[in-house]
Amino acid sequence: MxxxxxxxxxxxxxxxxxxxxxxxxxxxxxxxxxxxxxxxxxxxxxxxxxxxxxxxxxxxxxxxxxxxxxxxxxxxxxxxxxxxxxxxxxxxxxxxxxxxxxxxxxxxxxxxxxxxxxxxxxxxxxxxxxxxxxxxxxxxxEVVMMLANDTARVALATTHLPLRSVADAITRDSLIRQLRIMHAALRDDFDIATPTIAVLGLNPHAGEAGHLGREEIDVIVPALDALRAEGLQLIGPLPADTAFLPTKLAGFDAVLAMYHDQGLPVLKYSGFERAVNLTLGxxxxxxxxxxxxxxxxxxxxxxxxxxxxxxxxxxxxxxxxxxxx
Structure with a gap:
């Protein structure tokens, strides 16, 4: 039926x-x-x-x-x-x-x-x-918002928050939960046996080794390491200004952006008319x-x-x- x-x-x-x-x-x-x-x-x-x-x-x-x-x-x-x-x-x-x-x-x-x-x-x-x-x-x-078109799939670690609240909302545990939800959806709903997910940094240049913020070192990297130990294929944290280059994007099945306007403008520019918004989880x-x-x-x-x-x-x-x- x-x-x-x-x-x-x-x-x-x-x-x-x-x-x-x-x-x-x-x-x-x-x-x-x-x-x-x-x-x-x-x-x-x-x-x-x-x-x-x-x-x-x-x-x-x-x-x-x-x-x-x-x-x-x-x-x-x-x-x-x-x-x-x-x-x-x-x-x-x-x-x-x-x-x-x-x-x-x-x-x-x-x-x-x-x-x-x-x-x-x-x-x-x-x-x-x-x-x-x-x-x-x-x-x-718990759910994850992901937008997708024929060019890319971009999920969000935080959704509709004021920018000043974003850093406090991103935690090791929340990232682990979100990436597990993404991994399961890509595998089960998109038939990708071993998804590769790129994770963006929060700060410019992904924190520049701590000189532009420590969220990458203290929060994002520990979350990625814990999931890599479970077998998830994760790349990052990557600088947001270069992660969407076509040559890099071709190697990812999805991208996790840290906040709404970090990832969605790129996706909408690449194909707004055919883009859709999925609620994973x-x-x-x-x-x-x-x-x-x-x-x-x-x-x-x-x-x-x-x-x-x-x-x-x-x-x-x-x-x-x-x-x-």
Whole structure:
């Protein structure tokens, strides 16, 4: 059987709903998709794009382009393109938690998520730092954020933190846990028998032998040594300014960056359109688009659906691989 994926449209005022409508125009033989979203928002998105749309009950079968199997999550206020409303924050978070809960129960084999608007969710009275953290808390497990495209896979030792908090958040134990999660995901979900992971330093020039900071000596190297003793193939700590040279990158299966803006700008520059965001360590595969809500494009039909298409393809492949084991 094809894997069953839950797809959350995300912020109703952004491009997520119209990307779901664009996705529904494709025939998919690799998975079955249920969309968690507001029915009126999807209908308005389809009308703005002049695309066919038919909303189906959860037990119905997709028969033609434009069919969407819907798990309805009604907004508290009508959605307007480009104008996020904090009153809809609970519907956005509710859809995420409901879809993820379905994955935890086994109703779905994987989760794909569209872009959300963090400021609007917080303005709606919900403390929210990111979907990665939200899903990890719900599942009660430690996770690793990894972004990937056709050029590279880049994971993060810390995610959505102020820069001044990063050094204190990186510990020997946290790095060991994160690298074990990465190793297992690369082996099991990406079919890499013996993954090679490059680990970046925190400081310029990876600390310059302690002259530019001791985090590499005191924290990162002890973590790498402990895991090398277990048989993991780890390279580093490497200076971040040279680790992404094509000749070096070709020798790595993935890179662990120490903080958000150390690794992700390089990955997005190398292929933003096809990049996806994976949450490693969850009991189910979760893949997200690698872009924001693009409020300025909402309703215009100009939003590029490539990242959502890639996210669905990636999630379906991983979910199918897990089902086959």
């Amino acid at each position: 094809r894997p069953r994926l839950a797809l959350v449209a995300g912020e109703p005022a952004g491009v997520g709903p119209e990307l779901c409508v664009r996705l529904a125009q494709q025939r998919r033989d690799d998975c079955r998709i249920t969309v968690f979203a507001d029915a009126d928002t999807l209908t308005a998105a389809a009308a703005a794009l002049s695309l066919p749309l038919r909303l189906l009950h959860r037990d119905a079968a997709v028969e033609r382009p434009g069919d969407i199997v819907l798990y309805p999550f009604s907004n508290a206020a009508p959605a307007r393109f480009g104008e996020p409303d904090p009153r809809n924050a609970r519907a956005v978070i509710g859809a995420l938690l409901s879809a993820a809960g379905g994955c935890l129960r086994g109703d779905f084999d994987g989760l794909v998520t569209g872009p959300v608007h963090k400021a609007t969710i917080n303005a709606g009275g919900i403390a929210y730092t990111g979907t990665t953290e939200l899903l990890a808390t719900q599942a009660g497990c 969850l009991p189910y595969p979760r893949v997200a688009v690698d872009h924001g809500t693009a409020l300025d494009l909402a309703g215009s039909g100009r939003a590029d659906p490539s990242s959502l298409f890639a996210a669905v393809e990636t999630c379906a492949r991983i979910a199918g691989s897990r089902r086959a084991r």
